[in-house]
Amino acid sequence: MKLSVAIATYNEExxxxxxxxxxxSWADEIVVVDGGSTDQTLEIAKKYKARIVRTDNPPIFHINKQKALDASRG
Structure with a gap:
């Protein structure tokens, strides 16, 4: 069984x-759905080899959270 960690972010550096x-150390996959961050959020996610999905709706957390879950493979 594979385990995914799905995270919705916006300026979370x-x-x-x-x-x-x-x-x-234990997640098989990390998925970060980002709502258009303007800080170093995406660079940090890349450092951890996260799969990044970009959206343009930062204030709509529940939609980004669902996109993160939908993009997960584990």
């Missing part, structure tokens, strides 16, 4: 590194 570090 302060928290994302610690979050991804805490799951990277």
């Amino acid at each position: 302060r928290k994302l590194g610690a979050c991804l570090a805490s799951v990277s």
Whole structure:
């Protein structure tokens, strides 16, 4: 069984590194759906080899969360 971690983000550079570090050793896949961040969020996600899905609806968290789940393979 494969395990995916799906995360919806928007300008989360302060928290994302610690979050991804805490799951990277056991997650088979990390999916980050980003709502158009203007900080270093995407660069941090790339550092952890996350699959990135970009959207343009930052304030609509529940839609981005569902997109993250839909993009997950595990």
